[in-house]
Amino acid sequence: MKLTEKQKNCPYCHEKGADHRIKMIEDDPDGQAGLVLRQDGWHLWTADPFTFEVLYPIGYCPMCGRPLNEEED
Numbered sequence: 001m002k003l004t005e006k007q008k009n010c011p012y013c014h015e016k017g018a019d020h021r022i023k024m025i026e027d028d029p030d031g032q033a034g035l036v037l038r039q040d041g042w043h044l045w046t047a048d049p050f051t052f053e054v055l056y057p058i059g060y061c062p063m064c065g066r067p068l069n070e071e072e073d
């Protein structure tokens, strides 16, 4: 599959090196969300005052739509 420029340059779903920090995509007082790459794949991380922290496995980047389970060139 060919990636679009937006997908290639997406700041959220490309993990360089071993720095597995959460890449914040939303940071509001009543809710935070971010993407994080863990050993078992990419996850959407969310936190809010009621549910605390939740991790969902994801197959596509919610920001650019790139499939996350394909190897990068």
Ligand SMILES: [Zn+2]
Pocket (backbone or CB within 6 Å): 007, 010, 011, 012, 013, 014, 061, 062, 063, 064, 065, 066
């Ligand atoms: Zn992306």
